Amino acid sequence: METTEAGTQAATVIDAHELSKIYNGRQVPVKAIDGVHLHIEEGEFTAIVGPSGSGKSTLLHLIGGLDVPSSGNVVLAGTEITKLSENKLIDFRLHHIGFVFQAYNLVPVLTARENIGFVMQLQGIAKDVREKRVQELLAQVGLTDKADCKPAKLSGGQQQRVAVARALASRPRIVLADEPTANLDSVNAGNLLDLMARLNREEHITFLFSTHDPRVIEKARRVITLVDGRVVSDQHHA
Amino acid sequence: MILSIAWRNIWRNKTRSLLVAGSIALGLWAGAFVMSFAWGLYQNNIHDVIYRQYSHLQVHHTSFGPDMDPAALLEDNPHWQTFRMQPEVRSATTRLMVGGMVRSGTGAGACVLLGVVPFEEAKQTELKSMLIQGRYFPKVKSPQVLIGEKLAHKLKVKLQQKIVVSFSDTGGNITASALRITGIYRSRNTALDERLLFTEKPMLAAMLGVDSNSFHQAVVLLQEDSNLESLQAGLLRVFPGTLVQNWKQLSPETDLIISSFDLYMYIVIGIILLALSFGIVNTMLMAVLERVREIGVLQSVGMNKRRIFLMIMLETVYLSLLGSPVGLFFAWLSIYYTGIYGIDLSKFSEGFTQYGFSAVVHPVLDTSRYYIIGLMSIITAILASAYPAFRALQLKPVDAVRKI
Numbered sequence: 035m036e037t038t039e040a041g042t043q044a045a046t047v048i049d050a051h052e053l054s055k056i057y058n059g060r061q062v063p064v065k066a067i068d069g070v071h072l073h074i075e076e077g078e079f080t081a082i083v084g085p086s087g088s089g090k091s092t093l094l095h096l097i098g099g100l101d102v103p104s105s106g107n108v109v110l111a112g113t114e115i116t117k118l119s120e121n122k123l124i125d126f127r128l129h130h131i132g133f134v135f136q137a138y139n140l141v142p143v144l145t146a147r148e149n150i151g152f153v154m155q156l157q158g159i160a161k162d163v164r165e166k167r168v169q170e171l172l173a174q175v176g177l178t179d180k181a182d183c184k185p186a187k188l189s190g191g192q193q194q195r196v197a198v199a200r201a202l203a204s205r206p207r208i209v210l211a212d213e214p215t216a217n218l219d220s221v222n223a224g225n226l227l228d229l230m231a232r233l234n235r236e237e238h239i240t241f242l243f244s245t246h247d248p249r250v251i252e253k254a255r256r257v258i259t260l261v262d263g264r265v266v267s268d269q270h271h272a
Numbered sequence: 273m274i275l276s277i278a279w280r281n282i283w284r285n286k287t288r289s290l291l292v293a294g295s296i297a298l299g300l301w302a303g304a305f306v307m308s309f310a311w312g313l314y315q316n317n318i319h320d321v322i323y324r325q326y327s328h329l330q331v332h333h334t335s336f337g338p339d340m341d342p343a344a345l346l347e348d349n350p351h352w353q354t355f356r357m358q359p360e361v362r363s364a365t366t367r368l369m370v371g372g373m374v375r376s377g378t379g380a381g382a383c384v385l386l387g388v389v390p391f392e393e394a395k396q397t398e399l400k401s402m403l404i405q406g407r408y409f410p411k412v413k414s415p416q417v418l419i420g421e422k423l424a425h426k427l428k429v430k431l432q433q434k435i436v437v438s439f440s441d442t443g444g445n446i447t448a449s450a451l452r453i454t455g456i457y458r459s460r461n462t463a464l465d466e467r468l469l470f471t472e473k474p475m476l477a478a479m480l481g482v483d484s485n486s487f488h489q490a491v492v493l494l495q496e497d498s499n500l501e502s503l504q505a506g507l508l509r510v511f512p513g514t515l516v517q518n519w520k521q522l523s524p525e526t527d528l529i530i531s532s533f534d535l536y537m538y539i540v541i542g543i544i545l546l547a548l549s550f551g552i553v554n555t556m557l558m559a560v561l562e563r564v565r566e567i568g569v570l571q572s573v574g575m576n577k578r579r580i581f582l583m584i585m586l587e588t589v590y591l592s593l594l595g596s597p598v599g600l601f602f603a604w605l606s607i608y609y610t611g612i613y614g615i616d617l618s619k620f621s622e623g624f625t626q627y628g629f630s631a632v633v634h635p636v637l638d639t640s641r642y643y644i645i646g647l648m649s650i651i652t653a654i655l656a657s658a659y660p661a662f663r664a665l666q667l668k669p670v671d672a673v674r675k676i
């Protein structure tokens with residue numbers, strides 16, 4: 035179990051300064067992210083919203099170290115990831131960041147159980163510890179009975195739940211989810227969000243996710259709105 | 273885990289993987305078979321060199337030389353009798369040899385007349401089995417000779433006709449003798465057919481005016497080629513101060529062919545593998561490009577470049593591990609089968625016999641060569657996977673992840 039300082043003084047997980055990303059588009063350069071400051075503390079459950087093309091994915095990629103900013107920096111759990119070499123960055127992601135993408139998150143040749151265990155194996159965690167944790171996570175996402183199914187045999191909602199479980203498997207400081215519900219119907223989308231919210235509450239896992247869906251936005255405790263790569267509002271809900 | 277992911281990945285596109293593994297199998301099969309066939313061909317050559325021409329070991333007087341000095345004689349001795357009786361020796365005989373001219377009413381040519389001990393010679397050189405006309409040294413009173421078919425044509429002579437052989441004796445005086453043809457032989461080496469004449473040793477001894485126990489040449493066939501050097505040394509002790517040579521020294525070109533065999537064959541296999549590697553590169557490149565997104569996700573969750581490289585490389589090695597044993601098994605099977613029954617080339621080409629090659633080839637391949645070919649195939653797979661694996665590393669996770 036992760037020791038959190040929730041209740042006393044919450045630790046800063048993400049600290050982004052003056053973050054910009056310019057794509058050299060076809061005709062004109064596109065400012066996908068334009069001078070964003072972002073401060074996220076341990077245990078937050080934050081949604082990034084905004085119209086299509088507003089830069090949500092780009093922001094998550096920059097924070098997760100999948101992409102490099104044109105300027106500005108990102109400090110994640112005390113490490114300035116924008117300064118890390120490519121190999122160090124991969125290793126940092128392995129240990130500190132969990133990802134959930136919109137779709138095709140899972141390795142198709144591995145079962146649900148193996149997909150979840152895989153990241154821990156990359157971390158070099160002992161087999162017995164690993165198996166126990168996988169079992170735990172499968173129970174938490176309610177897929178114990180589908181443990182030995184390959185992704186193709188799982189529904190979209192089930193696949194996303196396995197993806198969430200995998201994101202948590204490495205015990206990251208933060209889980210970044212880019213439109214995790216975009217390919218799900220409203221019932222499954224609601225279920226996935228409830229699952230994420232529960233894990234956030236019970237395990238103090240910090241979630242940062244992007245979405246379009248108003249019903250998903252409702253469940254967030256903080257909503258950051260992006261327009262044209264700028265933060266136009268940042269609201270905390272009770 | 274990477275091992276098992278790689279293994280499962282190759283089964284995602286069964287047809288494609290089996291096609292690659294199959295072409296590896298086919299390539300190795302062909303390569304190994306060609307190699308065994310060539311080796312079988314060489315074995316025939318070696319066989320002819322040893323069993324029809326030189327034997328394993330030859331002894332001459334040091335001054336015998338290429339001019340075949342008739343006075344350069346060796347004497348029989350008790351050690352020789354002991355030597356030739358030992359179990360490692362399959363057969364041995366002695367010969368008188370003179371160089372001279374052969375003439376008939378219609379033609380003439382240079383020749384070498386050999387005085388042989390017929391029953392020993394039969395065991396030594398397959399001479400008896402090469403006979404196509406007449407008989408093998410029948411009991412006759414007058415001097416007889418056995419000549420090659422080629423020479424018979426050249427001199428336009430037939431069985432029972434006489435030819436005249438002239439040569440210089442030990443004293444340097446030219447002598448000539450008329451010999452009756454009692455047999456005509458055909459070896460696989462037409463060059464020798466034209467030059468070598470066989471007569472009985474006592475006869476030639478009398479013509480040369482030498483003791484019938486003396487000889488110019490002693491030849492030894494061994495049970496096995498493996499103790500060639502030690503028996504060569506032993507033979508030198510039997511005839512101290514003489515020139516004792518083994519077949520490799522007598523036929524350096526044969527030895528050269530054998531020692532360069534491996535090089536040529538590995539070049540052939542290398543070319544086959546090079547061709548295969550293009551197929552492998554292409555297939556693996558497709559496999560990588562199809563999985564751009566998946567590889568991106570793997571990189572996102574923390575699979576490092578070394579592991580991704582390894583995964584692609586392992587997939588390629590697995591394909592080779594699937595194909596190689598199958599190919600080598602079929603190679604072994606076909607080599608085993610044709611090795612027993614032989615492949616008769618005389619139907620395809622008449623030229624073979626002309627160069628001293630036997631027409632029936634028995635393909636054969638050493639076990640060690642199977643291993644080497646298998647190893648080469650796996651190394652090829654590793655090398656061929658390098659480019660696709662490198663391409664996989666070039667993928668930026670963010671580009672991959674954006675592709676839905």
Ligand SMILES: Nc1ncnc2c1ncn2[C@@H]1O[C@H](COP(=O)(O)OP(=O)(O)OP(=O)(O)O)[C@@H](O)[C@H]1O
Pocket residue numbers: 057058059064065066084085086087088089090091092093
């Ligand atoms: N590789 C790229 N090259 C050029 N422009 C890009 C690239 N990736 C994104 N963009 C541009 O950057 C801007 C932000 O894109 P981004 O994908 O972050 O938006 P988004 O908010 O995630 O949109 P959506 O809701 O449709 O997913 C867009 O204008 C997009 O066209």
Ligand SMILES: [Mg+2]
Pocket residue numbers: 090091092212213
């Ligand atoms: Mg997006």
